[in-house]
Amino acid sequence: MKRPLRVVVAKPGLDGHDRGAKIIARAFRDAGMEVIYTGIFQTTEMIVRTVVEEDADVLGLSILSGAHLHFAEEICKALREQAAREVLVVMGGILPPPDIPKVKASGVAEVFGPGTPTASIVGFVKRWAEAR
Amino acid sequence: MGKATDLETWRQTTLAASLKKMPLRKPAFSTLSGIPIDDLYTGTSGTDPRVGFPGEYPYTRGVHPTMYRARHWTIRQVSGFGTAENTNERYKYLLAHGETGLSTDFDLPTLLGYDSDHPIAVPEIGKIGVAVDTIDDVRLLMKDIPLDQVSTSYTINASAFVLMGMYEVVAKEQGVPDNLITGTIQNDILKEYTAQNEYIYPPAQAVKLVVDTMEYAAKTMPRYNPVSVSGYHIRDAGSNAIQELAFTLGAGHCYVTEAVKRGLSADFVAPRVSFFWNIQNDFFEEIAKFRAARRLWARMMRDWVGAKDPRSWMMRAHAQNSGASLTAQQPDNNIARTAVQALAGILGGTQSLHTNSKDEAFQIPSEGAIKIAVRTQQILALENRVTDVVDPLAGSYYVEHLTDRLEAEAEALLREILDRGGMVRSIEDGFIQRQIADTSAAFQQALEAKEEYVVGVNVHVDEETDLPFEAFELDPDLAERQIRRTQDVRKSRRQAEVGSSLKEIKQAAINGDNVMPAVVRGIKAQATVGEMCDVLREVYGGFRAPIIF
Numbered sequence: 001m002k003r004p005l006r007v008v009v010a011k012p013g014l015d016g017h018d019r020g021a022k023i024i025a026r027a028f029r030d031a032g033m034e035v036i037y038t039g040i041f042q043t044t045e046m047i048v049r050t051v052v053e054e055d056a057d058v059l060g061l062s063i064l065s066g067a068h069l070h071f072a073e074e075i076c077k078a079l080r081e082q083a084a085r086e087v088l089v090v091m092g093g094i095l096p097p098p099d100i101p102k103v104k105a106s107g108v109a110e111v112f113g114p115g116t117p118t119a120s121i122v123g124f125v126k127r128w129a130e131a132r
Numbered sequence: 133m134g135k136a137t138d139l140e141t142w143r144q145t146t147l148a149a150s151l152k153k154m155p156l157r158k159p160a161f162s163t164l165s166g167i168p169i170d171d172l173y174t175g176t177s178g179t180d181p182r183v184g185f186p187g188e189y190p191y192t193r194g195v196h197p198t199m200y201r202a203r204h205w206t207i208r209q210v211s212g213f214g215t216a217e218n219t220n221e222r223y224k225y226l227l228a229h230g231e232t233g234l235s236t237d238f239d240l241p242t243l244l245g246y247d248s249d250h251p252i253a254v255p256e257i258g259k260i261g262v263a264v265d266t267i268d269d270v271r272l273l274m275k276d277i278p279l280d281q282v283s284t285s286y287t288i289n290a291s292a293f294v295l296m297g298m299y300e301v302v303a304k305e306q307g308v309p310d311n312l313i314t315g316t317i318q319n320d321i322l323k324e325y326t327a328q329n330e331y332i333y334p335p336a337q338a339v340k341l342v343v344d345t346m347e348y349a350a351k352t353m354p355r356y357n358p359v360s361v362s363g364y365h366i367r368d369a370g371s372n373a374i375q376e377l378a379f380t381l382g383a384g385h386c387y388v389t390e391a392v393k394r395g396l397s398a399d400f401v402a403p404r405v406s407f408f409w410n411i412q413n414d415f416f417e418e419i420a421k422f423r424a425a426r427r428l429w430a431r432m433m434r435d436w437v438g439a440k441d442p443r444s445w446m447m448r449a450h451a452q453n454s455g456a457s458l459t460a461q462q463p464d465n466n467i468a469r470t471a472v473q474a475l476a477g478i479l480g481g482t483q484s485l486h487t488n489s490k491d492e493a494f495q496i497p498s499e500g501a502i503k504i505a506v507r508t509q510q511i512l513a514l515e516n517r518v519t520d521v522v523d524p525l526a527g528s529y530y531v532e533h534l535t536d537r538l539e540a541e542a543e544a545l546l547r548e549i550l551d552r553g554g555m556v557r558s559i560e561d562g563f564i565q566r567q568i569a570d571t572s573a574a575f576q577q578a579l580e581a582k583e584e585y586v587v588g589v590n591v592h593v594d595e596e597t598d599l600p601f602e603a604f605e606l607d608p609d610l611a612e613r614q615i616r617r618t619q620d621v622r623k624s625r626r627q628a629e630v631g632s633s634l635k636e637i638k639q640a641a642i643n644g645d646n647v648m649p650a651v652v653r654g655i656k657a658q659a660t661v662g663e664m665c666d667v668l669r670e671v672y673g674g675f676r677a678p679i680i681f
Contacts (some may be wrong), residue, residue, distance in 0.1 A: 014240035014256050016329025018454070019369050022569055022681035023576050029681075039607050039679045043252065065240055066259035066496075066606075096495045096603065114460045114493045115589040117580050 005129055007058040010038040010047045012075065015065035020092055020114075024060055027118035028125070033058075044071065048078045051087055058125055062094040062109075068103055076107030088128050090121065139174050140183040142197075147171060150187060153352040157202060161520040169520050171201070171479060175527050182427065183532065186522050190430040192423050192535065193444040193523040200519035202220040204232075206484040207509045210287060212237030212261035213496050214610045215617075216272035219262040227502040229506050233484060234277065235285040237261035238295070243330045245665025248614045260496070265618040265660045270298040271305070279303045283451070284315040285360070285484075290332040291382060292319035293341050294661050297652045316357040316406055316450070319345055322383040325559045325677060326568060327365035332665060334642060335556045337672040343390050346401045348503075348648035357406040359387055360450065367410035370572020373421045376410060377542035378549065379564055381425065385432055385546075386555045388439075393565040398437045402444035409482070411453040411473040418473070419525055420534035422449065422480025428539050442503065451477040451484035460493035462588035471508050478518055483587040485509060491602070498602035517596055563679040569680055591603065621658050629657035634667050641671040 009025040011018060018040055025037040038047065039057045051059050058109050065072060072091065079087050090102060100111045110119050136142035161169035172186065184190055187197030209231055211222045222232055225319045238261040241253035257263050262269060288295045291358045296317045321338040324331040331338065342359060349358035363380035379680040391401040402594055407425065411418050424596050429447035433439040453473035458466045467490050474487050487505040490499030513519055551559045558564050578584040585591045633654035640647045654664050
């Protein structure tokens with residue numbers, strides 16, 4: 001039997017806005033995934049350590065502080081270096097449209113802005129897992 | 133209940149006294165058709181004492197007898213980004229376009245007591261607010277702003293004790309006498325643990341710091357509001373109006389009762405406690421929320437706490453429409469949402485208002501967008517005549533019913549919190565966070581099931597297109613400039629004075645004394661925000677919140 005998908009939901013940096021992170025953590029859990037929500041105030045090192053230690057398949061980053069370019073680049077790079085497997089990185093939050101291609105270039109697979117139904121985020125993750 | 137039992141008595145006492153201090157904006161008011169507008173409308177069968185008269189206990193109809201007939205609310209747009217120079221420039225833009233009060237957002241490192249040259253700060257410098265490390269930054273922030281004429285609000289909480297001190301020092305450097313320093317600092321730490329999550333110390337120690345600032349400000353700046361108890365963030369974190377009322381009034385009650393435990397009288401601190409409410413989409417419920425908040429707070433202060441001064445009973449408020457209600461999809465629609473929400477705040481009787489800009493679901497507002505937001509308030513103030521009449525919805529069966537129900541439900545929830553050990557206890561064990569998370573999740577489910585609608589998001593959806601929008605761009609060199617300025621200050625200041633003031637702050641915290649006098653000495657010696665917050669970290673420790681989702 002396949003093990004359930006393991007998802008880490010993380011809040012990088014000093015941003016405290018966690019309504020979205022909590023909603024999406026619940027949605028992943030309700031979809032039968034194993035969810036680890038890190039809580040707020042996470043550094044790149046803390047997030048990558050959690051992903052590695054929890055052997056996670058997916059990392060969901062929630063950023064509403066404007067620091068998305070920095071964290072997308074730093075976290076994706078550290079994951080490529082340290083994670084034993086390919087980790088799907090998705091991002092949500094407040095991003096100016098011109099920044100979306102930039103975070104994707106860093107390795108974020110998809111950006112889900114305000115108003116995205118949780119079903120489409122869960123669906124995106126499931127399709128990726130099936131295609132893997 | 134209030135002094136007046138009938139309209140004529142109210143006119144001769146409460147209204148007459150108010151008009152002497154603050155005359156009406158116009159000698160006479162009328163509708164566009166020429167029908168005269170009277171100074172108050174009441175029911176034909178007498179006035180229900182729970183509704184009462186404006187400017188009188190229980191203040192259901194407003195804290196002022198004349199409301200906007202004498203003076204419009206303050207147009208106060210929160211702004212802050214980059215360095216102090218960047219934000220000062222935006223202030224001047226806003227004042228030039230008719231803003232009447234200032235309000236500042238600080239960046240995350242400042243909110244959390246880290247200096248800009250701390251490694252954790254660097255990616256966040258100036259991103260969602262202005263970076264402040266030393267008194268030099270506040271001098272630049274307030275440059276050319278006459279602080280005896282323009283009231284200023286600071287949105288800061290965990291490190292508010294430092295920023296309040298910096299504001300006081302800068303106002304006094306401008307020559308403003310103590311009793312003319314006006315303004316507000318948010319400084320409502322309890323909602324940080326339940327909603328906004330920008331906290332440093334454990335809740336009980338953080339509340340002690342809030343009481344320090346209340347005691348200090350009451351003595352040194354008697355017209356300054358040292359706490360703005362905020363439902364705004366609780367609501368935007370996903371709560372409903374009842375929870376917003378209960379958790380917010382509960383926090384206000386906690387600060388006042390802690391001050392009383394310290395030996396201060398309720399009437400020494402309560403008159404300067406102000407409030408900050410969210411305005412969400414349920415038009416009539418939001419109007420009723422303001423009315424219920426005033427009535428419940430008045431009763432809490434008079435009957436629960438025993439405050440005698442009517443100023444202690446008045447729930448004075450700032451309001452902002454819900455950022456969470458803005459959509460990234462079809463952003464022009466946010467202009468309409470904002471206008472209707474703002475009208476609810478006005479009909480609710482707010483003293484001050486921030487209207488959101490249409491582009492805030494994806495960036496700090498551009499100048500063009502923020503101008504529309506200011507103009508929205510000006511249209512409501514100058515064109516629609518909603519300001520010419522006091523509490524026009526009083527006596528509406530529906531609005532009075534909602535006011536009663538919101539008051540009763542909020543009081544029941546607040547009593548439940550008090551019965552289970554109070555606000556601090558209910559934060560430490562996650563009771564409040566759980567309530568908010570559950571309400572937020574239920575609303576999200578309702579949206580996804582299309583039981584609730586958001587136009588452009590789950591109904592009347594347009595094909596995705598690239599929207600033409602005015603980009604907001606931060607100065608790319610701001611982090612470097614800010615770090616350099618702070619490091620220059622560190623080199624040039626008198627180190628011995630900094631060191632001794634930091635020791636004094638620490639000792640005051642260890643002894644349980646008020647830290648503010650030592651903090652102000654530290655500020656004058658150019659100690660940094662980070663240094664002063666760090667010495668208290670050594671005494672109080674940090675806080676790890678229960679993880680609830």
